[in-house]
Amino acid sequence: MNQDQLKQAVGLAAVDYILPHLEEDSIIGVGTGSTANCFIDALAQHKQKFDGAVASSDATAQRLKDHGITVYDLNAAGELEFYIDGADETNEKLELIKGGGAALTREKIVAASSKQFVCICDDSKWVNVLGQFPLPVEVIPMARSYVARELVKLGGDPVYRQGVVTDNGNVILDLHNMGIRSAIELEQRINDIVGVVTNGLFACRPADVLLMGTSEGVKTILAK
Numbered sequence: 001m002n003q004d005q006l007k008q009a010v011g012l013a014a015v016d017y018i019l020p021h022l023e024e025d026s027i028i029g030v031g032t033g034s035t036a037n038c039f040i041d042a043l044a045q046h047k048q049k050f051d052g053a054v055a056s057s058d059a060t061a062q063r064l065k066d067h068g069i070t071v072y073d074l075n076a077a078g079e080l081e082f083y084i085d086g087a088d089e090t091n092e093k094l095e096l097i098k099g100g101g102a103a104l105t106r107e108k109i110v111a112a113s114s115k116q117f118v119c120i121c122d123d124s125k126w127v128n129v130l131g132q133f134p135l136p137v138e139v140i141p142m143a144r145s146y147v148a149r150e151l152v153k154l155g156g157d158p159v160y161r162q163g164v165v166t167d168n169g170n171v172i173l174d175l176h177n178m179g180i181r182s183a184i185e186l187e188q189r190i191n192d193i194v195g196v197v198t199n200g201l202f203a204c205r206p207a208d209v210l211l212m213g214t215s216e217g218v219k220t221i222l223a224k
Contacts, residue, residue, distance in 0.1 A: 031085020
């Protein structure tokens with residue numbers, strides 16, 4: 001299978017994974033990106049079996065609405081049963097790097113508000129050490145240069161993502177050349193920098209289960 005087929009396979013697998021647990025009043029969290037879009041497209045076939053969804057981005061909200069799925073504000077929805085989203089990288093602990101689509105802050109909020117975080121991706125995202133994919137950091141615009149200097153002190157090479165403004169009105173610095181062996185510690189250290197909204201490490205709240213598309217089918221992996 002090619003990568004698009006793998007994304008479709010894990011999208012379907014995620015629907016199969018959560019469907020037995022959904023009730024008519026269930027509200028689920030949905031992530032952002034091409035793999036999450038495959039999940040949304042598969043989920044739409046079962047929209048009568050749950051109440052609606054909370055979206056992690058404006059783009060996701062629009063795709064859900066286009067399928068006739070009710071989109072709720074998280075403040076009105078309360079705690080969610082599931083959050084389903086892709087990843088840019090994952091390790092065996094199911095610590096993730098996310099934010100390639102610049103939706104990391106809302107993704108992290110929805111993940112934190114969910115009982116179970118189901119990550120869906122293909123096996124090209126599996127790494128032994130996080131950091132080959134540049135780590136996104138969402139930053140208040142006026143703090144961009146200051147935050148960049150502080151990130152250099154942590155050993156990385158921050159690059160301003162030109163022309164990108166997040167749904168929250170902020171900018172993204174992508175942190176290159178980081179071999180991340182202590183993901184929880186680094187997540188906390190970056191978030192402590194004044195002007196940082198959050199970063200794309202999902203280590204303090206990792207995924208609970210990974211549905212990973214491979215040439216041999218979709219594998220279910222629990223965090224070690």
